Amino acid sequence: MEFSKRILRVQPSQTLVITAKAAELRKKGIDIIGFGAGEPDFDTPDFVKEAAIKALKEGKTKYTPAAGIPELREGIAEKLKKKNNIEYKPSEVVVTPGAKMALYEIFAILLNPGDQVIVPSPYWVSYTEQIKLCDGEPVILELSEENGFVLTAEDLKKAITSKTKVLVLNTPSNPTGAVIPRSELEKIAEVCLENNIMIISDECYEEFCYDEEHVSIASLSKEIRDITFTVNAFSKSYSMTGWRLGWVAAPEEYIKKIIIIQSQTISNPTSFAMYGALAALKDEGKFPAMMKEEFRKRRDFVLNEFLSIEGITCPVPKGAFYVFPNITAYIKGDIKNDIDLVAYLLEEAKVAVVPGSAFGKEGYIRLSYATSMDNLKEGMKRIKEALSRLK
Ligand SMILES: Cc1ncc(COP(=O)(O)O)c(C=O)c1O
Numbered sequence: 001m002e003f004s005k006r007i008l009r010v011q012p013s014q015t016l017v018i019t020a021k022a023a024e025l026r027k028k029g030i031d032i033i034g035f036g037a038g039e040p041d042f043d044t045p046d047f048v049k050e051a052a053i054k055a056l057k058e059g060k061t062k063y064t065p066a067a068g069i070p071e072l073r074e075g076i077a078e079k080l081k082k083k084n085n086i087e088y089k090p091s092e093v094v095v096t097p098g099a100k101m102a103l104y105e106i107f108a109i110l111l112n113p114g115d116q117v118i119v120p121s122p123y124w125v126s127y128t129e130q131i132k133l134c135d136g137e138p139v140i141l142e143l144s145e146e147n148g149f150v151l152t153a154e155d156l157k158k159a160i161t162s163k164t165k166v167l168v169l170n171t172p173s174n175p176t177g178a179v180i181p182r183s184e185l186e187k188i189a190e191v192c193l194e195n196n197i198m199i200i201s202d203e204c205y206e207e208f209c210y211d212e213e214h215v216s217i218a219s220l221s222k223e224i225r226d227i228t229f230t231v232n233a234f235s236k237s238y239s240m241t242g243w244r245l246g247w248v249a250a251p252e253e254y255i256k257k258i259i260i261i262q263s264q265t266i267s268n269p270t271s272f273a274m275y276g277a278l279a280a281l282k283d284e285g286k287f288p289a290m291m292k293e294e295f296r297k298r299r300d301f302v303l304n305e306f307l308s309i310e311g312i313t314c315p316v317p318k319g320a321f322y323v324f325p326n327i328t329a330y331i332k333g334d335i336k337n338d339i340d341l342v343a344y345l346l347e348e349a350k351v352a353v354v355p356g357s358a359f360g361k362e363g364y365i366r367l368s369y370a371t372s373m374d375n376l377k378e379g380m381k382r383i384k385e386a387l388s389r390l391k
Contacts, residue, residue, distance in 0.1 A: 009132045013125050018342070022352035033379040035367040036352045038174060039241040040321070044276075045287050048238060051279035055272040064271050066263035067255070068095025068247075072274045075281040076247050083285065084206075084216040086225060088249045094258050095269045095277075099204050099233035099246035102258075104130045106200055106229050106248060107166075109257040111136035116163040120151045122324065122359040124174045124202070139164070140360055145326060148315040149176040153187035160191075166198045169217060172205040175359045175366040176324045177299075177317020179212040189217055189224045199228040204246075205320040207237045207288035210296050212318045218249075226251055237288045238280040243273045295321050298369040298376055305380040309387060321370045324356065328363040330390050338362055349386035351379050 018036040025032050067073060073090040080086045080093075096102040103126065111117070113135045119127050121140045128138040141159040143149045156167065169188070171180040180188070192199050199217060206214045218228040233246030248258060262268065280287070302323050306314045311329025327341055335341050338355040342365060345351050356364025369376060 006133055006135065010129045013129075018352055018354050018358075021346070025346070025350075030350060032346070032350050032352055033371075033375050033382070034352045035369070035371065035379060036354050037368055037370065038322075040236060040239040040291055040370045041372065042239045042291055044239050044243070045280075045283070047283065048240065048276040048279050052272050052276035055275035060271050060275060062271060064268040064274065066266075066268050067093075067259045068269050069271075069274050069278075072278055072281075075278055076249070079281055079284075080216075080230065080249055084203075084230070085219040086216055086230065086249070088230075089252070092252050092255055093247055093249045094255050094262065095274060096246045096248060096258075096262070097244040097266055097269050098235060099202065099231050100126055101244075101266070102231045102233070102246045102248045103127070103200065103202065104133070105258045105261050106231070106254075107131055107134040107136060108261055109254065110134075110166060110198060114163060115165040116161060117166040117168060118156065118159045118164060118197075119168050119360075120155070120170075122149060122173075122175050122356065122361040122364070123168070124170055125358055127168050127170075128360070136165075137163070143176075143178075145313065145315055148318075149173065149178040149324070150180055150184065151178075151188065152184055153191045156188055156191050160195050160197070164195065164197055166200060167192055168200050168202065170202040170204075172209055172214065172317075172319025174205065174320055175322050175354070175356070176315065177320045177322050178315070179209055179214065179318040181212055182215045185215055185217050186220055189220050192227060193223055197227070199224070201228055201230050203230060203232045204236050206232065207285065208292050208295055208321060209319040210292070210299060211316070214319070229254065234277050234280055237285075238277075238283075239287075239291070240276070240280070243270070243276060245269055245273055245277045295369065298371075298373060299323070301373070302367065302369050302376055302380065305384070309384060310391070321368055323367050323369065324361075324364050325367075326363060327365055330387055331363065332390075335390070338365060341365065344390075345383060345386055348389070349379075349382035351382050351386075 073093045111134045131138045218225040230249040234240040314325035354366045
């Protein structure tokens, strides 16, 4: 049996591989501290769970429209207007099973073989693989640690070719925590308009910005809005990763095409889960604001710990819940690369982190600080001890 060329080009998600490996060791009774997971350690709020339970009891358990229940499309459009300052009609919003599927659907409606998509690196693991799954060509645009891994319009110009069709923006960024300031976003938007490039703006971490405001690129002007897909989810903001609910907002002609995909693949996002999401929208950001204050304390702690380790540099992550330290000073002897260092930390420190190479950047590791302060303190102590043994 011959598999499709498409699937043979694609790698499994490295972050999920590490999480699974740590879980396996834990099952054997080994005390592993996990810094791998990309999800808040808080439980989904009760008011969200209760709304979904109520929906279940009321029999909201059948197929819904492929684009999601109308109330939720309306609620998301309203939120985008109030919080993000972008005008979308409910018909310009589609509810998806998570942001991940939203992104896949966008690539699927836009890309033809050979179309190039600019992906600033370090990048979230799924962009490149999804682009390949849709027969497109990811073009990796290297960002520099010196500039805090923030994309600039000047960087972008250098990566554009006659085949460039789309730019992927992710602010705040997974894995670096970089947040693109408004002034730079304005310049990036201009470059995209001048070069006829569509923008996918992945704003999954918008609620977690510590030192810089979050700006949705689509809010900058009507012209920009019309070339942008604004992607977001309830996953991180309301600690609803397992619920699988996200959305895309874009001009209606694009949304209609995404709805065709949903109607022929998933049928609809899970009915009762969408009622939980409606309750999350009514909270108007209070729950994520509470998480953000906790994350801020943890970020400050982890960042200071890393900066106190000899040879390590680390840009200040201004958003999301990750730190991305440069560990090249510890790549020597038997440790040939970041993957070896991650294996060493798992074995010697019993700490699970993700290698930078999973995000297209060798010589770094990514730690998620979406875990308790106790875990962070113990984990950092173990990392420091294990690294000091390498000196
Ligand atoms: C940048 C980014 N985009 C999208 C996603 C996917 O989100 P969801 O769980 O809603 O599919 C993640 C999850 O880790 C992410 O980090």
